[in-house]
Amino acid sequence: MSDLVTLFVGMALWCHIWAMLAGMDSFQATIDADGRIEPRDAMPEGYRKTLIRQIAQHAHSEIIGMQPEANWISRAPSLRRKAILMAKVQDEAGHGLYLYAAAETLGVDRADLLDRLHSGKQKYSSIFNYPTLTWADIGAIGWLVDGAAIVNQVPLCRCSYGPYARAMVRVCKEESFHQRQGFEILYTLCNGTPGQKAMAQDALDRWWWPSLMMFGPPDAASTHSEQSMAWGIKRHSNDELRQRFVDMTVPQADVLGLRVPDDGLLYDEETGRYSFSEPDYEELYQVVKGNGPCNQQRLANRVKAHEDGAWVREAAAAYAEKQELKKEESAA
């Protein structure tokens, strides 16, 4: 009898290993054919972990990114601008929601990911550790930061992981609206009073370099890039995307009549591309390490909102449980 059990267990184990191996074959075949991996498909552990890290970091960036902009909702200088800004920050909360949902398809849950953000184990985009000091910063964030995000994210719409790719299609549509509204804020400032125009130039001066650094370290120093490229998670290198952003943005600065704060900026007639100075990556590393102007403030605000809301979430859970019990009692 026990032999029979051993035989069954043995067979079951073999079937499982065989299925896994077959699954891995089909994983690689799907990647090679530029297809989409779906939540129930077999996938290497490293692929799953890389995606969780990236999608969580992306979701965290959306919700931390609400803060520098929410900072100006109460002071937006016209009611129309106030309404647009509220809608934009609300969009970002929505992006956070569907990115956390995409991460959850990989077998983690939002509460755990938030804990990892709050304890500093997972990061968010360093750009949100810079302060929004004037109204023009709201324009600069839309134009530059959302502009850079679009350049980063459009290729992610073709990412090999289906739920992430589909979330990005929707995110990108909304981001392109955000970018246009940011540009429009600055366009209005640049065609306004001298004080308004100076405010716009000051915002560009402060946000230009941090925006270039949104594409990450230079290719030579990028740690996760190679494997992510092979898995079809990443499609272009950091430096390629940075170049694309500069080529797209400099002519827009010309339309605004603003000066890009880079003495090394040069247009190459032949290639139609700009050469530009290297950002100060030491600053990026410092901000990543936690030494940016707002790292502590952003995280503290997030943790405070979460902790202040704990009793509310507990109440909702307790209420739901009570309702469930009542339902069961009335059914019995």
Next chain:
Amino acid sequence: MSDLFEYTLRLGDDALIAAQRTAEWIAAAPQLEEDVALGNIGLDQLGQARSLLQYAGQVEGVGRSEDDLAYFRNERDFRNLQLCELPSGDFAHTIARLLYFATYQHLLYEELRMSSDETLAGVAGKAVKEVAYHVDHATQWVLRLGDGTEESHRRMQSGLDAMWPYTAEMFASDDLVRRLAGIAVDPSTFADEWSRRITQVIDESTCSRPESSYQHDGGRDGRHTEHLGYLLAELQHVARSHPGATW
């Protein structure tokens, strides 16, 4: 100052100041879904404020825009209910205010749809659907918090009690609304219905309806709490720093 201008200003200022307070929760709510929900509600309130203030400017007829009215009037010129300007407090205080205020707005806008003033009727027709959702959202939370945990029950009761002394002001009738019969809604006419609806929600939530207490007033005459000055200082600061600028 015309009666219609003054009346429209009351409704517009209520919505504007409520929106300013609601928006404080964006990026600070207890969970992400609530950032979205309160963002929606704040946007609805702001949308109502814009339509009403724009119309008030037209009625006044001296060329003031919605922004002129929002950004370049002082505390004593604002006509909103004191309830709207009170600090948001904790989540339960915010929800208590939303229950009281949105239920009031819902009853008001239902009636105002029948106004002989086409613009007010139009604004009310759109807004009544929005505030129905606000009432529902507040109701769901009052139930969850009231009948959730001991702590949430205590906080919900405290929120309901703290906002209560500012509720009677909503139903104060005066000569202005009587002179505008057919155009304006006399809020005293739906005070009982408001009370019935609120009591039903509070009873179901296992909280107690606050005892009748001293009731504050003055908002409709421009006498406010100290809180409004700070709220306006923040709201108006950038616009006033650049007089004549467009944004």
